[in-house]
Amino acid sequence: MNKEEQVIMGFRDLLNKMVLLNKFKMEDSLKGYKPSEVHCIEYIGRNVDSNVVKLAESFYMTTGAISKLTKKLIKKGTIESYRKPDNKKEIYFRLTDQGKVIYKIHEELHKEFQERDKSVFEQVTEEQFDSMLSFVEKYSRHLDAEIKKLG
Amino acid sequence: MNKEEQVIMGFRDLLNKMVLLNKFKMEDSLKGYKPSEVHCIEYIGRNVDSNVVKLAESFYMTTGAISKLTKKLIKKGTIESYRKPDNKKEIYFRLTDQGKVIYKIHEELHKEFQERDKSVFEQVTEEQFDSMLSFVEKYSRHLDAEIKKLG
DNA sequence: GCATTTTTGCTTCCTTGTCAACAAAATAAT
DNA sequence: ATTATTTTGTTGACAAGGAAGCAAAAATGC
Structure with missing residues (x-):
């Protein structure tokens, strides 16, 4: 598996885990x-x-x-x-x-999630953020164009 | 919206677009x-x-x-x-x-997708890849630990 | 060795979302 | 103006997936 696939699958995996965790937490505070x-x-x-x-x-x-x-x-x-x-x-x-x-409850929960993941994001430099954001934006625009091609 | 959210939501958006595009293409060649x-x-x-x-x-x-x-x-x-x-x-x-x-057909399709997105990935340096992968891995491990806490 | 717990897989019921067909309003075309 | 097209929202039939409960096999504990 090349790095392109690793990045995409890595993020897919990441989002799946977040969905799983958030579901658990929400069932608790937003019954x-x-x-x-x-x-x-x-x-x-x-x-x-x-x-x-x-x-x-x-x-x-x-x-x-x-x-x-x-x-x-x-x-x-x-x-x-x-x-x-x-x-x-x-x-x-x-x-x-x-x-x-x-x-409001959801907002509180959101802050809780950020607090929970703070340790990870603290290790990310401003340059890394900008680099990822620029990648996302470029790729997103590219896919928009491809979607447009189909109708 | 801060950069942490931008990155996460950006990738979520990106994956949604890919799912959409892939569905169209697959319906075509993998009826x-x-x-x-x-x-x-x-x-x-x-x-x-x-x-x-x-x-x-x-x-x-x-x-x-x-x-x-x-x-x-x-x-x-x-x-x-x-x-x-x-x-x-x-x-x-x-x-x-x-x-x-x-x-086999799916593999061909996959290659086609890579070819389609080549222009985007060509602009990504080795350092950017490694940076993103390291972020994904760290975050993933962190979430694994959080999931484990719940049972 | 035997009892208990865990793992693996299946089924039934229910919820969620898609698709297709539709109606009504708004917009565009001529 | 009036006709055609597009936009907006709804509905009913259907399919995909989750939750819970179950049975059989395997692993663990004593």
């Missing part, structure tokens, strides 16, 4: 909310005028899946939908007070 | 086989004496899911199971001739 739901709450809390399409694009999921997910969160009372007077098509989401509580 | 099936065939082709547990650990999936997946591939005639005379519990998998054909 009743699945990772995908929390992820959704996080996005809506951060971005004003979130809608089904934006959420779908950001999560690399279909609009159908997001439609179901948001309906579930509305039923739970975590988010609510609203429209704009001059637009009868688009439907936006915002957090309810209950949703804001979840959002 | 009748889903990405997870191809992934499974790849692993079995590379590792002698693959079994349900090893596959599950490698893919971060449950043994139940792998059990179903391998059964499907056996039904399709892509892989076959075998046992060892001194072990009545473990069940191993190997590729059939048909499976080897799929494996």
Whole structure:
């Protein structure tokens, strides 16, 4: 296995481990909310005028899946939908007070994760960060172009 | 968003894009086989004496899911199971001739992907590779330890 | 040697997400 | 203006994967 593959597979492995760990921790402090739901709450809390399409694009999921997910969160009372007077098509989401509580808890958890992994990131120099970020950006742009080629 | 998050989210985004692209390409040249099936065939082709547990650990999936997946591939005639005379519990998998054909096609596809992304990797120096790999390894070990703490 | 625990694999039920078809609104084309 | 196209969101059928419970074999403990 060459270094290119090692880097890609290494990061895939890394992300899998994070998903595993986060799931465990979230089940603890955010009982009743699945990772995908929390992820959704996080996005809506951060971005004003979130809608089904934006959420779908950001999560690399279909609009159908997001439609179901948001309906579930509305039923739970975590988010609510609203429209704009001059637009009868688009439907936006915002957090309810209950949703804001979840959002806050998630933020705390996030800080906890950062604290947990601090020892690793302390060893990374500014140059290493910039080097990785530049790689990610270049590769990402390249893949965007390739995706565009397909339609 | 700090650089730590940027790196992690950047790579998550990158892998999502790859999954998307690979799915498209595979649907083209490996009709009748889903990405997870191809992934499974790849692993079995590379590792002698693959079994349900090893596959599950490698893919971060449950043994139940792998059990179903391998059964499907056996039904399709892509892989076959075998046992060892001194072990009545473990069940191993190997590729059939048909499976080897799929494996070969997948390898070609893989080379095609490398060729497609060559321009990006050519710009990465040996030092950058080593730096990223060292980061991945350190972080991975750290997360392993954290996972171990949970049980 | 026997009892207990762990490992391995399977099955059933349930949740989550995709796909395809669709409707309604908005935008573009002519 | 009115027709065609695109965008946005929903639904129902289906497939993939997880969780829990189970059985048989193997490993461990005593």
